[in-house]
Amino acid sequence: MALRVVVTGAAGQIAYALMYALAKGDVFGPKQPIELVLLDISGMEEALRGLVMELTDCALPLLTKIIPTVDYAVGFKDVDVAILVGAMPRREGMERKDLLKANVKIFKGQGEAINEHAKKNVKVVVIGNPANTNALICKKYAKDIPAENFTALTRLDQNRAQAQVAERLGIPNNDVWNCIIWGNHSSTQYPDVRAATALVNGKEVKVHEAVKDENWLKNEFIKTVQLRGAAVIKARKLSSAMSAAKAICDHLRDWWNGTPDGRWVSMGVISDGSYGVEAGLMYSFPVKCKADHTYEIVKDLDVNDFSREKMDQTQNELKDEMKMAMEFWW
Numbered sequence: 318m319a320l321r322v323v324v325t326g327a328a329g330q331i332a333y334a335l336m337y338a339l340a341k342g343d344v345f346g347p348k349q350p351i352e353l354v355l356l357d358i359s360g361m362e363e364a365l366r367g368l369v370m371e372l373t374d375c376a377l378p379l380l381t382k383i384i385p386t387v388d389y390a391v392g393f394k395d396v397d398v399a400i401l402v403g404a405m406p407r408r409e410g411m412e413r414k415d416l417l418k419a420n421v422k423i424f425k426g427q428g429e430a431i432n433e434h435a436k437k438n439v440k441v442v443v444i445g446n447p448a449n450t451n452a453l454i455c456k457k458y459a460k461d462i463p464a465e466n467f468t469a470l471t472r473l474d475q476n477r478a479q480a481q482v483a484e485r486l487g488i489p490n491n492d493v494w495n496c497i498i499w500g501n502h503s504s505t506q507y508p509d510v511r512a513a514t515a516l517v518n519g520k521e522v523k524v525h526e527a528v529k530d531e532n533w534l535k536n537e538f539i540k541t542v543q544l545r546g547a548a549v550i551k552a553r554k555l556s557s558a559m560s561a562a563k564a565i566c567d568h569l570r571d572w573w574n575g576t577p578d579g580r581w582v583s584m585g586v587i588s589d590g591s592y593g594v595e596a597g598l599m600y601s602f603p604v605k606c607k608a609d610h611t612y613e614i615v616k617d618l619d620v621n622d623f624s625r626e627k628m629d630q631t632q633n634e635l636k637d638e639m640k641m642a643m644e645f646w647w
């Protein structure tokens with residue numbers, strides 16, 4: 318049976334980089350047929366028409382249907398997976414919070430539409446910023462769908478952290494694992510490698526022992542990852558798209574198929590109170606995923622004073638965003 322996957326913001330730049338990977342089986346596997354729903358807003362019909370032509374011209378064996386639409390009722394109808402990219406992108410100099418007001422309206426409407434039209438076991442990942450709070454809003458308005466089915470993308474931050482460490486050590490990206498992103502997909506996020514491992518000269522070692530530079534890890538490394546989105550915008554005059562699309566594929570592939578033994582990945586998920594994070598916040602935690610599309614927050618990792626302070630700082634920002642969102646639409 319084909320999986321029905323909706324991508325919102327389908328006429329935008331992230332979606333353009335994402336569609337091909339999705340439709341050729343990079344996420345759900347080389348045997349899983351896919352129906353792709355391309356949802357954007359009124360006025361974008363012509364751009365969607367072009368996208369449909371291109372997807373058609375790829376002549377992909379797994380892509381069994383393409384449905385372009387600007388109507389939420391059509392867009393979310395019976396979907397198994399919802400990839401919520403569509404939102405107003407941040408421009409140079411803007412903080413993600415600046416976008417909250419405009420985006421609260423979008424994610425309330427989409428939450429309600431998902432509740433009404435999607436499959437009850439739909440899996441949702443929110444990319445549009447501020448991603449964590451948008452995901453929280455969406456979840457709030459999709460009352461009949463389990464809270465754990467809503468996630469926010471922090472995998473791009475995880476990939477950035479992994480790549481920074483690999484570059485520093487001069488080793489392949491895949492030889493670094495279990496980097497964690499705590500908290501918000503914003504400049505307060507806490508990229509943490511205290512439990513991360515690297516493969517150096519054939520031996521598994523803790524990343525901080527391999528790097529041997531606590532000052533770099535506590536300062537430059539963290540700042541680089543926190544501010545990477547802004548740095549890309551400054552250079553490209555557009556926000557990250559190729560790397561965001563790759564991260565969406567990573568996030569969904571691991572959620573769908575499970576994480577390998579001993580490995581975890583970071584996802585914005587509803588807090589169950591773990592690590593002193595207020596229950597109900599959409600906070601990025603390390604999670605382990607299983608092949609039945611469920612996940613669990615990794616428990617009992619050591620939290621020292623340095624980490625505690627950073628984890629609380631990003632939690633406080635999420636609480637502020639939630640309060641602000643509540644003022645607009647709750």
Ligand SMILES: NC(=O)C1=CN([C@@H]2O[C@H](COP(=O)(O)OP(=O)(O)OC[C@H]3O[C@@H](n4cnc5c(N)ncnc54)[C@H](O)[C@@H]3O)[C@@H](O)[C@H]2O)C=CC1
Nearest residue numbers: 326328329330331357403404405406407444445446473561
């Ligand atoms: N969580 C993450 O790691 C990342 C998040 N982002 C965020 O992703 C979002 C999208 O970025 P881009 O694709 O570069 O933007 P873009 O501006 O190229 O495309 C956005 C698309 O969304 C559409 N759209 C707006 N409101 C919509 C709605 N209610 N329903 C359906 N479609 C709607 C627009 O018409 C446009 O086609 C931005 O909010 C950006 O900040 C970007 C990079 C990484």
Ligand SMILES: O=C([O-])CC(=O)C(=O)O
Nearest residue numbers: 407446545546547556557
């Ligand atoms: O900063 C932005 O608006 C885009 C983004 O989320 C990122 O690249 O991490």
